[in-house]
Amino acid sequence: MMRATRDYLTFLWRCGRIAFVGDWRYYAWMGGLTVFCLLGLHAYCIQFVHGLIVTGMSDEVSWGVYIANFTFLVGVAAAAVMMVIPVYIYDNEELHDLVIFGELLAVAAIIMCLAFVTVDLGRPDRFWHLIPGIGQLNFPRSMLSWDVIVLNGYLLLNVHICGYLLYSRYQNRKPSKWFYIPFVFVAIVWAVSIHTVTAFLYVGLGGRPFWNSSIVGPRFLASAFSAGPSIIILALQIIRRVTHYHITDKALLTLRSIVQVSMIINVFLLFNEVFKEFYSGLHVASSTYLFLGLDGHHALVPWIWTAVVFNLVSMFLLILPLTRSLKWLDLACVLCIVGIWIEKGMGLVIPGFIPTPLGALIEYTPSLNETLVCLGIWAFGLLCYTIFLRMSVPILQGRLSKANEHLPEPDAAADPATAPVPH
């Protein structure tokens, strides 16, 4: 027992240590992210002291970019399942060694999600009121209480799966199936649940006709399964370039097929919604505001049309054989990510509040302080993901293992991470 604990602590120590070791590019990247994290922290401290008045939000538009980013990132987290399903259900060989990068991305995304909801709270010091047992969690009536449970549960599931697999590899032991396969299958269902519950957060509000539509849930999933794997495609290419970890083109093209199908479904569902809103002309004020502008207010119009164009171009690129070339695939992925980020953020959260239930038209623009907080959280998420990769890649390559525990630690100058590893 003592020995096992000591081994595990050594493992954690070595993982922690390697996060601070890298070449100059690594330091520059991490340094840059840290600067943004601190800028965000500074902006958040201002908000903590003076209140949410330093944001662009008001009683009319009472949720803004914080909740918008939160919604988008829940989708990114859920999308890890699109690598898990091919690997664990269809035994896909190409993705097998990559699935852990998707799961680590989910962990980083959930951390960002939790940060985004926390900064949106008026009284973050009272977060303990949400903890079952000592607080008063309104479960199962409040959809927000479901979200608290599913998001934290998903975080724990993925931390367990990644942590266990990496530690097994570190010890050069075959992972015991009973210890992780059941969790993998629970996580598949759980991934769908996090995004469905987040959709229900909006769908359940009868007073907001723009959200009160059963298509929101399916649209969330379709957009998540487009944007999430797109992010993974880009991340894998960066990993391949920076660490020489073995990633085949075929693996990337498998992900391309996933994005391709999801994107078609996503655009189709968007079309369905637009048709229903405008053809029936019922409760159409929010959609009119979003797509065309209403009574001289049209702050969101350029955003949503950018999103529509990006989504369509991305879809056509993905359908064409052109995107079998990685350059074009990258372009399609970037368009897809930006398009869906706008559509899920600015395009879904904000118009739900405009006009208000009493018909007032008050627009919303995020303030500088609010934007800095968002950038800070994104930087923090990227920092976390980079650290996860910095730890996991050498473990998976066998360069960081229990066997070489007693050898001198690698240092910046002689860091093997940047040297090609024969495979």
Next chain:
Amino acid sequence: MGRRNFLRSSAAFAGLGALAASLSPLRELGDYSSVDEFMQKYYKEMTPDDMAKVITRIENDVQRQYGIRPHVRDLKPMDGAEFVYCLNLTRCIGCRKCVHACVNENNQSRNPEIQYIRVLKLPHGSMDIDKADHEYNPESVPEKGFFYMPVQCQQCHNPPCVKVCPVHATWQEKDGITVIDYDWCIGCRYCEAACPYWARRFNFTKPEIPKERLNPNMSYLGNRPRKQGVMEKCHFCIQRTRVGRYPACLEVCPVGARKFGNILDPDSEVSYILREKRIFIQLKEEMGTNPRFFYYFEK
């Protein structure tokens, strides 16, 4: 010391310095929350002793901040009472006296300004709220061709705000009033998104009330001063109505458009109105929220 170690230490120092600079706005934090307030129990779990202590703390806080000793009470619902509001749209002239009487009575923030009642100006012959003018400001009211509809918390039988609150910080009391424990609310604003009547308000910053305007007659679930970052809304002037008085908005109304009373008492004015008037409506009846707030029409 080697060059590498020197670089490392300098980086660590620079990092700590930058971290301290990032946290520097926290120096202005002031009296954000005391330990007692942080540890305070949920309203429904407090014993009478707990409540007595909390009330003393609130009275001390108010005195320290405003220099006035308030009288804070924890008024419970009366037995056999369920409150209902009736508003006569034919009479309302849109003068907004109710809006300001409410602000004075209930210690709302004056800067930024928080109001519980929103008076809508609607064109003659239309109940379409999307056509409402919120910012009308003519020389005199009423204006020809328009009517006025004051909207405040409708005290629903099925309140969406209560359903969505993740921490039970808002609930419906026996007398039909939906209240908020301002010391339990986490400020997520989900209730504000859920309310179909736009009746809830958020304290985006520390509320400001001039000392001389503070109403010292306070109740825990009612008009005691709120803190930054929590929700508030109309509570039918709980500090008045639970001791048998009328709400402030009713008392100030110059045309007698507002009627308030106990629906369980068959002799009350509101019972008479709902029994005898041919037409009365609930706002957004199709939502299924079943408000305790009725609009009726009569000369």
